[in-house]
Amino acid sequence: MxxxxxxxxxxxxxxxxxxxxxxxxxxxxxxxxxxxxxxxxxxxxxxxxxxxxxxxxxxxxxxxxxxxxxxxxxxxxxxxxxxxxxxxxxxxxxxxxxxxxxxxxxxxxxxxxxxxxxxxxxSVKAAEDDDILETTYFKISKKTREIYYEGKLLEALTPKEFDLLYFLMQHPRQVFSREQLLEQVWGYQFYGDERTVDVHIKRLRKKIATEEHPFLHTIWGVGYKFDETE
The missing domain is CATH 3.40.50.2300 (Response regulator)
Known part of the structure; x- marks a missing residue:
């Protein structure tokens, strides 16, 4: 390194x-x-x-x-x-x-x-089919770390923004607490740094959300979820 x-x-x-x-x-x-x-x-x-x-x-x-x-x-x-x-x-x-x-x-x-x-x-060596995650609006490749929204490449995503969005897309409509997201995406347990998650969600919303399709939803008192249906 x-x-x-x-x-x-x-x-x-x-x-x-x-x-x-x-x-x-x-x-x-x-x-x-x-x-x-x-x-x-x-x-x-x-x-x-x-x-x-x-x-x-x-x-x-x-x-x-x-x-x-x-x-x-x-x-x-x-x-x-x-x-x-x-x-x-x-x-x-x-x-x-x-x-x-x-x-x-x-x-x-x-x-x-x-x-x-x-x-x-x-270092992922998974098969191509296992490497692509597709939803109604998004297509995301873990191998190339590219995300397409309605066929258009989303640029300027930081590594952690990509990781966070990919993880939430893997579990649509499932609600995760800030503590769970820190552990799953950042790789460390909760030490009072929940603003880290909040700020990354805020940045992602600026880059992918529209008034018609917010995609990233806040469940007050619980956490966040990815949902294209709401």
């Missing part, structure tokens, strides 16, 4: 570096925002970790610029009290966030969760 971490706190990078080495992660550390963004463009990365408070170019700007050209998994690092930053980061395309201060084990768990499903999708 090739990982780029843009973090200006050298002591944080030093602390986490030994864990990356243990997990056989090829990590590159950059301590300046603009330099980090330029470094991103020079190579192919499996995951990018971005602190929001950076010199030269802030983490929000980097995340937004990366999303203009790439669907690489992104984890943002935020201050514990900065809830608005966490939500905004998710809205502009981050796949997950970790609040400071954090333990290396927590960060490693999130890295594995974010990259696990993308890696699995790339």
């Amino acid at each position: 090739k990982l780029l971490m843009i973090e200006d706190n050298v002591s944080v990078c030093t602390m986490i570096e030994m864990f990356f080495m243990k997990e056989k992660i090829d990590a590159t550390f950059v301590h300046d925002g603009l330099e980090g963004f330029e470094t991103f463009g020079k190579d192919d990365w499996d995951i990018v970790i971005i602190d929001l408070m950076l010199p030269s170019m802030d983490g929000m700007t980097i995340c937004h610029k990366i999303r203009e050209t790439s669907d690489v998994p992104i984890i943002i690092l935020t201050a514990k009290e900065s809830e608005s930053d966490q939500v905004l980061g998710l809205e502009i395309g981050a796949d997950d966030y970790v609040t400071k201060p954090f333990s290396p084990l927590t960060l490693m768990a999130r890295i594995k969760a974010v990259t696990r499903r993308k890696g699995q999708s790339q």
Whole structure:
């Protein structure tokens, strides 16, 4: 795994570096925002970790610029009290966030969760018929990670948006709680991060929902479901 971490706190990078080495992660550390963004463009990365408070170019700007050209998994690092930053980061395309201060084990768990499903999708050897999911309005390929709505390719879906929509489409009209979606789609148990699910549902609605066909429904007090019939 090739990982780029843009973090200006050298002591944080030093602390986490030994864990990356243990997990056989090829990590590159950059301590300046603009330099980090330029470094991103020079190579192919499996995951990018971005602190929001950076010199030269802030983490929000980097995340937004990366999303203009790439669907690489992104984890943002935020201050514990900065809830608005966490939500905004998710809205502009981050796949997950970790609040400071954090333990290396927590960060490693999130890295594995974010990259696990993308890696699995790339290694799928299923037959073509098993790889295509079709509904009344959608056709989705797990192998190519493409979703077509009424024959038109949906572009600019992040990896987690794809995973979330695919999972819900696999279980039409079945209601899932936020906790269940975190476990099934993100790969970790519920730690109070339900806004992660809420923001991804919100982003998906902007990209696929119409007034006539909302597709993604909120069941108040329970969770969410995918339903084309309502």
